[in-house]
Amino acid sequence: IVLVLLFIGGSDANPAARRHSQLDVNHKKQPLQTFRPYNIAHRGSNGEIPEETAAAYLRAIDEGTDFIETDILASEDGHLICFHDVTLDNTTDIASRTEFAGRKRTYEVQGVNMTGWFTVDFTLRELKSLRVKQRFSFRDQQYNGKYNILTFDEFILIALHADRVVGIYPEIKNPIFINQHVKWSGGKKFEDKFVETLLKYGYKGKYMSEDWLMKPLFIQSFAPTSLIYISNITNAPKLLLIDETTVPTQDTNQVRSAVSPTFFLYQVHHPKTPSFQRPF
Template sequence: MASLWHISVLLVLVLLGGSDANPVAPHRSQMDVNHKKPLQTFRPFNIAHRGSNGEIPEETTEAYVRAIEEGADFIETDILASKDGHLICFHDVTLDNTTDIAQRAEFAGRKRTYEVERANMTGWFVVDFTLSELKSLRVKQREDFRDQQYNWKYNIITFDEFILIALYADRVVGIYPEIKDPIFINQHVKWSGGKKFEDKFVETLLKYGYSGEYMSEDWLKQPLFIQCYAPTSLIYISNMTNSPKLFLIDETTVRTQDTNQSYSEITSNGYLKFISKYVIGIGPWKDTVVPPENKHLGPPTDLVARAHALNLQVHPYTFRNENKFLHFNFHQDPYAEYEYWFTEIGVDGLFTDFTGSLHKYQEWTTPYQMKPKNAEALLHQISNMLKDDGY
């Protein structure tokens, strides 16, 4: 049965009409921030990678609602832009892999070939479709070995709609948006006044009240991490917002999409020290932190230790429960993988496709503790009750 909060979130999104043209930012009273259960900050963060996408098609309202219900601290999304300049939540710059675009005869002539990150790519590109056209598409589960029952039931959502899902949650839930392929987006989508993709991205966050340095009062009310693979974008937006940012780091063979730097360059001590002026942490692909050897774990690198020495957090990606993604060391047990990364490697958060299992692990190992002042109040109340009963 759907929760009342789940229903209220869906109602809000319906009332917005599926558009981010003139969204109504919630009032503080609507969100009731001061009376919500706060974000937990005493243990590593549970980051719902594209929502609970191990169960439900990624980057959909339903995937994000499920992730929140399962205990996510942050819901993560990828931000791209439509032809008419609206920001949407979608992972690929092409629509081919997770939508019904190939079955839509009216869009058959829209296939294009563009250069993306220094390589030619052919497909139906997000930037060639208006928001209305994108909203008409239906999405499916990316992986064929996952549950297919939700295919074609849900649609693409906007950045505004994503934000409202977090703001209308019945507890404080953070958001973790990625500025996706900014070089490509800025080449193909133009905004008035010479604004860039990054400008529109930050404007949207500020419109909804997202601001404040990490762990500040404002941040704790509306927690946010901004992520990007392009260091120039992170540096650019650092002049527009003081919200915490993370530099994403790809596989060792992948160069940065904007500066064309190698993995060894961007993980050197000198570069980490440089980028630490703009970011609060890094988000590396997990196999670069602990390289595998024939599906077993190899010796860990010193990347986490070197990042921590510069007060940088480390949020590796992506953790998945299926056996094909688990190294043999974990004996087909995702909880053993969590245990290894938290206790042996010492990371500060994880991107997971299965929010519920990570939340269960954390509740088993580091559950919420009663605050001392609440404990004292409870003892005082019990003492008074006993006195009233003649003890």
């Protein structure tokens, strides 16, 4: 497990003209380059195309990205989706949809009360009916309303259908909140469904292993307990994301200085130790 501070931006470009390739995912592809730092398309090529949409990811692949990055949340009926915020307010047309006007809720998220339309209160079918828009007014608005919300499966297939090896860089987003509001059969958790989806498409293997080079993957989260949990079910590389030095983690409410590499590795091997106790 790697401890990192990650700041990656989207790129500014015109949208991809071509449609999603239907290439055989098993055909011989140009391998992932490993001789220079990786180019990671954060939420796709979102400088011009609305973030985390198929078009944004296809354009990033056309531009030569090594990895496409996304945030994973869940719908009310347990489907994993690619979406950054737990609320739909900022990047969809939900506010203009009169049929959903009465679905606003107030929930506590990371210790703060938030009001809005939450992904966990909508089925996948309802979420698919929404249209995505740009987060910021200074970005190109001409593609607003043209694309819908992606599922995690659809995101993975975009990478697998590329004409070269393209890695994926998904984030386990707000896992405490998701596990509180979405329930899966058999007592499974958000993290279980996340890893199950990756394994379904053959994503496995340690960093730079033969399996990993064929289907490159980094798993990221601001929640250390989620990364510790999935360490027992996948050996894929994992990265703990850190915000500003005073911003706490999404689950254990720890600031950066309390989450050292030594502490993190200790927690992996001693998962019963309370997460707030730092070994010396």
